[in-house]
Amino acid sequence: MSYSDFLATALEAARKAGPVIKAAFLNRTLQGTLDLKSNTSDLVTATDKAVEALVFAHIREKYPDHKFIGEETYDGATTELTNDLTWCVDPVDGTTNFVHGFPYVCISIALLKNAQAVVGVVLNPILGECFYAAEGSGAFMEAMDGTVHSLPLYGVQPWKGLSASLVATEWGYERDARLDSKLKTLDSVLKAPTRGVRSLGSAALEACYVARGTFDLYWEAGVHMWDVAAAAIIIRESGGEIANFVVVRDESGKEVLDLKQRKFLFVRAVEGVLRR
Ligand code: IPD
Structure with missing residues (x-):
């Protein structure tokens, strides 16, 4: 079609x-x-x-x-x-x-x-x-x-590791206990040897910047389907990956995206990363 x-x-x-x-x-x-x-x-x-x-x-x-x-x-x-x-x-x-x-x-x-x-x-x-x-x-x-x-703008690159990666994340709007687990994740990411961590305040744009090759990965818990649906196909067509935190499979066993899950990880098109 x-x-x-x-x-x-x-x-x-x-x-x-x-x-x-x-x-x-x-x-x-x-x-x-x-x-x-x-x-x-x-x-x-x-x-x-x-x-x-x-x-x-x-x-x-x-x-x-x-x-x-x-x-x-x-x-x-x-x-x-x-x-x-x-x-x-x-x-x-x-x-x-x-x-x-x-x-x-x-x-x-x-x-x-x-x-x-x-x-x-x-x-x-x-x-x-x-x-x-x-x-x-x-x-x-x-x-x-x-x-x-x-996209990606400079073509698919070999994976150079987290130490050569620009990472994006968001805080979302939830200010209750759910923020605690995000803080724990960020604590590990900030202590890891990355090039830096960014938050732009727009999930859709951050995911598209992964497709563009600007960010190497972006994750967020708490987004809704309208924040990420368009970016999901943009990242996939750029050769990158989008995944739920909890894997969902269809009847044939193929991994599918659950747009209602509200927890996503976007990874750019680099060889040898996030193939499960
Ligand atoms: C929000 C933004 C923000 C993300 C939130 C979203 P909105 O969308 O994408 O970056 O952290 O989870 O709800 O409310 O500006 O359309």
């Missing part, structure tokens, strides 16, 4: 949303009401909601029979993940960055088939970078100057 029409639709929707996000990023009065969801680090603005509605409307016009899951309308019941063709959208990933003017902000759009991402678009309208992929067709990045690059 060719996914090129679906990819074209996802790119159109992202490019329609991009200027709306950028205008509100540059002019805070356009962001609309700011609400806290679960706590002070879990934010939503009127822009998040408006962009989700805009993207859904654009895609629904072409594919009225498809299903939709979006961060701002997800209720886990009427929008439960099934095997049907489903668009999974985070209208503004990095909402806290968006509110505070930190330019790691993107829209993330994925098409899922059998609950696996087959098309993904991650567009950062502030930095003018657009990452995209469709199953079987490779992963690409359109840069601000309009040039298109195949």
Whole structure:
């Protein structure tokens, strides 16, 4: 099956949303009401909601029979993940960055088939970078100057070990006991001989930076499917790996990605790493 029409639709929707996000990023009065969801680090603005509605409307016009899951309308019941063709959208990933003017902000759009991402678009309208992929067709990045690059940017490299790796992680928005296990992991990573550890505040962009070859690995516990679905196919098509912390297999024994697991590890395309 060719996914090129679906990819074209996802790119159109992202490019329609991009200027709306950028205008509100540059002019805070356009962001609309700011609400806290679960706590002070879990934010939503009127822009998040408006962009989700805009993207859904654009895609629904072409594919009225498809299903939709979006961060701002997800209720886990009427929008439960099934095997049907489903668009999974985070209208503004990095909402806290968006509110505070930190330019790691993107829209993330994925098409899922059998609950696996087959098309993904991650567009950062502030930095003018657009990452995209469709199953079987490779992963690409359109840069601000309009040039298109195949990912990873510098090709697949031999694994040089953790001491030559730039690592990314995130804290998410949970501030309860779940943060303790993240702190333990970070304690080991910070003490390990890496090149450094980064947190950008956008799971989708961090995962795409793994596909680009900037980060060697990125892990996070606590993300939702809309944060990582598009990046999952982008990293896979770049030759990299995405894995759940707990391995899930289908009836044939093949490892599949459980997008609901909320714990993911992304590793870039390096020879000889994460083959299980
Ligand atoms: C959040 C960001 C953040 C990650 C959180 C996500 P949002 O998404 O991706 O980097 O740590 O887990 O919820 O709320 O900005 O769309």
